[in-house]
Amino acid sequence: MEKVWDVIIIGAGPAGLTAGIYTARHGHNTLILHSGKIGGRALEAHMIENYPGFPQGLTGVELMKLFHEQATRFGAILRHETVIGLADAGDYKSVSTRSGYHQGKTVIITTGIQRKQLSVPGEMEFKGRGVSYCAICDGPFFRDKVVAIVGSGHEAVVDALHLTDTASKVYAIPGKKGYSENYPELAALKSNPKIEIIDGHDIAEISGSEFVTNLKLTGGKVERIDVDGVFILLEHVSTSNILVEAGINADEGGCVLVDRNQQTNIPGVYAAGDCSCMGWQVVTAAGDGAKAALTAMKYLKQRQ
Numbered sequence: 001m002e003k004v005w006d007v008i009i010i011g012a013g014p015a016g017l018t019a020g021i022y023t024a025r026h027g028h029n030t031l032i033l034h035s036g037k038i039g040g041r042a043l044e045a046h047m048i049e050n051y052p053g054f055p056q057g058l059t060g061v062e063l064m065k066l067f068h069e070q071a072t073r074f075g076a077i078l079r080h081e082t083v084i085g086l087a088d089a090g091d092y093k094s095v096s097t098r099s100g101y102h103q104g105k106t107v108i109i110t111t112g113i114q115r116k117q118l119s120v121p122g123e124m125e126f127k128g129r130g131v132s133y134c135a136i137c138d139g140p141f142f143r144d145k146v147v148a149i150v151g152s153g154h155e156a157v158v159d160a161l162h163l164t165d166t167a168s169k170v171y172a173i174p175g176k177k178g179y180s181e182n183y184p185e186l187a188a189l190k191s192n193p194k195i196e197i198i199d200g201h202d203i204a205e206i207s208g209s210e211f212v213t214n215l216k217l218t219g220g221k222v223e224r225i226d227v228d229g230v231f232i233l234l235e236h237v238s239t240s241n242i243l244v245e246a247g248i249n250a251d252e253g254g255c256v257l258v259d260r261n262q263q264t265n266i267p268g269v270y271a272a273g274d275c276s277c278m279g280w281q282v283v284t285a286a287g288d289g290a291k292a293a294l295t296a297m298k299y300l301k302q303r304q
């Protein structure tokens with residue numbers, strides 16, 4: 001007979017690993033399914049200085065290695081299997097992968113999100129060396145530096161203003177079509193002396209030597225700007241489409257909807273971390289994962 005897991009966690013980023021630490025430590029047999037990147041997007045962080053307990057900071061790889069070790073120490077089982085489906089069968093949940101299927105009494109979704117990329121020369125080469133996808137995370141590394149923020153959405157507008165707290169100058173580059181909506185913060189962005197909006201241009205190339213030094217532009221009069229860093233804040237791509245197809249409620253952007261305890265609309269199914277589009281930080285993802293695990297364990301106890 002196929003083993004029935006107490007908890008199946010889909011995703012092995014900060015939220016998933018934290019959830020696994022909690023459930024496995026309390027004696028619940030826990031399966032964590034991942035697509036090959038244990039640590040998720042946190043692995044891309046070249047330095048994390050704001051995670052409590054590490055005053056000197058550490059790399060994302062180092063921090064996620066510790067998360068991984070702690071989860072396995074308590075008995076969580078990690079398997080490299082790509083999830084392709086989820087079905088609610090009442091008492092049990094069925095999680096389909098390319099290798100087969102697994103049955104669980106509860107499921108915690110921690111699939112994260114993926115950022116759309118510019119897909120221009122230099123983007124991958126300078127990731128972590130001047131190219132960032134999180135202004136809140138990496139803005140402090142560019143104190144008194146010149147940066148650019150690429151994107152036309154609300155997050156790009158808000159984060160451009162946020163960057164003026166640390167950077168000496170911010171180039172706001174919404175793309176050829178300009179900002180997608182007339183956001184309330186646009187007036188503040190346009191009047192901020194630290195921000196220069198470059199309309200009608202797209203990024204053609206990200207250049208530098210050891211770190212980013214300039215951006216090459218296309219579509220307008222400006223051909224190049226000198227910068228120390230570039231924040232790419234395009235729309236995010238939901239990694240939870242399969243889960244939405246299973247009947248789990250999500251918003252228009254693909255963010256899984258949860259209550260204050262990380263519960264989705266399906267009993268016994270929870271979501272935590274970036275897939276619920278809250279926080280966007282390792283520490284908040286870990287907190288979400290802990291809450292989801294505690295709620296799942298309460299559900300399991302009530303079923304006994």
